[in-house]
Amino acid sequence: MIHTGRHFLQIPGPTNVPDRVLRAMDRPVIDHRGPEFAILGKEILAGMAAIFATSSPVIIYTSSGTGACEASLANTLSPGDRVLIFETGHFSAIWRQIGERLGLAVTYIPGDWRRGASAAEAEARLRADSSHVFKAVVVVHNETSTGVTSKIAELRRVMNQLGHPALLIVDAISSLASIDYRHDEWRVDVMVCGSQKGLMLPPGIGLNVVSAKALEASKRSRFPRSYFDWASIIAANAQGFFPYTPPTLMMFGLREALALLREEGLENVFARHARLAEATRCAVVAWGLEILATDPRERSNTLTAIVVPEGVDADVIRTTILERFDMSLGVGLGKLKGRVFRIGHLGSFNELMLAATLCGVQMGLRLCDVPIGDGVGAALEFLTAPKSGAAQRAPALV
Numbered sequence: 382m383i384h385t386g387r388h389f390l391q392i393p394g395p396t397n398v399p400d401r402v403l404r405a406m407d408r409p410v411i412d413h414r415g416p417e418f419a420i421l422g423k424e425i426l427a428g429m430a431a432i433f434a435t436s437s438p439v440i441i442y443t444s445s446g447t448g449a450c451e452a453s454l455a456n457t458l459s460p461g462d463r464v465l466i467f468e469t470g471h472f473s474a475i476w477r478q479i480g481e482r483l484g485l486a487v488t489y490i491p492g493d494w495r496r497g498a499s500a501a502e503a504e505a506r507l508r509a510d511s512s513h514v515f516k517a518v519v520v521v522h523n524e525t526s527t528g529v530t531s532k533i534a535e536l537r538r539v540m541n542q543l544g545h546p547a548l549l550i551v552d553a554i555s556s557l558a559s560i561d562y563r564h565d566e567w568r569v570d571v572m573v574c575g576s577q578k579g580l581m582l583p584p585g586i587g588l589n590v591v592s593a594k595a596l597e598a599s600k601r602s603r604f605p606r607s608y609f610d611w612a613s614i615i616a617a618n619a620q621g622f623f624p625y626t627p628p629t630l631m632m633f634g635l636r637e638a639l640a641l642l643r644e645e646g647l648e649n650v651f652a653r654h655a656r657l658a659e660a661t662r663c664a665v666v667a668w669g670l671e672i673l674a675t676d677p678r679e680r681s682n683t684l685t686a687i688v689v690p691e692g693v694d695a696d697v698i699r700t701t702i703l704e705r706f707d708m709s710l711g712v713g714l715g716k717l718k719g720r721v722f723r724i725g726h727l728g729s730f731n732e733l734m735l736a737a738t739l740c741g742v743q744m745g746l747r748l749c750d751v752p753i754g755d756g757v758g759a760a761l762e763f764l765t766a767p768k769s770g771a772a773q774r775a776p777a778l779v
């Protein structure tokens with residue numbers, strides 16, 4: 382079938398790349414060891430630190446997000462070290478796999494894929510660990526497979542109260558620049574991110590933001606590493622360069638994306654995501670469908686995973702919507718395959734894009750004979766209600 386107009390990319394990453402970012406990348410490649418690049422490199426590294434309110438070094442890899450996950454472990458730990466990983470969903474399972482393949486001893490705290498990391502569970506495990514066997518606590522801030530956001534501040538509080546010295550490693554790949562994240566305040570030791578979600582770029586950049594403590598740990602770490610080694614990258618970054626070829630045109634895009642975030646203001650970016658997420662949740666409730674995330678306080682502002690009724694295959698709904706309306710929605714990952722579909726509402730996104738997205742979903746559900754109410758109407762009502770002011774954080778559904 383021939384489709385006209387724009388494709389709707391409503392998966393929870395990669396997200397829609399704004400025209401300004403696309404135009405910034407549409408240019409000849411420059412010499413990455415020349416003076417023009419040095420200026421660009423320095424500007425980006427400073428811009429990243431400013432926008433994420435951190436004084437820590439920002440490491441930029443030419444990799445997908447998973448490469449940056451591996452790098453965070455390989456730079457700070459040693460073979461056989463014990464790490465605590467919370468089971469939140471598909472992406473926490475990948476963390477476990479990376480840890481085990483590297484040769485770490487992983488304690489995987491079980492979860493039901495509907496809730497976030499439990500601070501009470503962390504407290505019990507870390508309190509029992511008086512000899513400080515755990516070298517790192519790994520948590521996915523926003524679990525993209527389930528649409529659940531974990532409370533990093535609570536985990537930090539537990540670690541502080543117990544005085545536990547483990548490193549705190551946070552996967553903020555689908556939350557950074559969309560959901561409030563406080564690197565310095567939460568004393569995160571390594572934050573892991575990628576380019577293709579809230580940063581509104583194509584895939585291809587992975588990021589580590591490291592603390593002084595993590596840098597210290599990297600000097601003692603005994604994992605073999607070469608390409609992903611922080612030290613050589615930080616050394617070259619001082620002059621605005623990279624030891625290996627950076628994704629030159631993506632760097633121009635990143636500079637433009639940082640400018641977009643700066644112009645809108647991070648607080649407004651977070652409020653916009655909260656509001657569009659709340660409108661999405663209004664639609665799901667009015668459709669009469671179930672939001673996978675059980676605790677309203679943990680519902681993600683970047684995506685919503687929707688459980689389809691018993692006997693319905695979520696992939697049939699997704700395929701129908703793709704074929705009829707040229708819109709891509711997120712698949713159910715891992716054990717959620719066929720049980721859920723996910724709507725991405727993050728990045729370069731606005732009210733009319735959301736309205737069209739919800740219309741596509743509603744029409745798709747009707748075409749698949751799923752009995753539903755008028756979700757679109759409920760979402761539009763929410764968006765036009767006087768009290769849902771754009772600058773205010775939307776109230777959580779209770």
Ligand SMILES: *Cc1c(COP(=O)(O)O)cnc(C)c1O
Pocket residue numbers: 394445446447448472521523524525552553554555575584
């Ligand atoms: C997207 C994502 C990843 C994986 O990133 P890739 O770029 O596909 O390697 C890891 N964790 C989370 C939370 C994600 O959303």
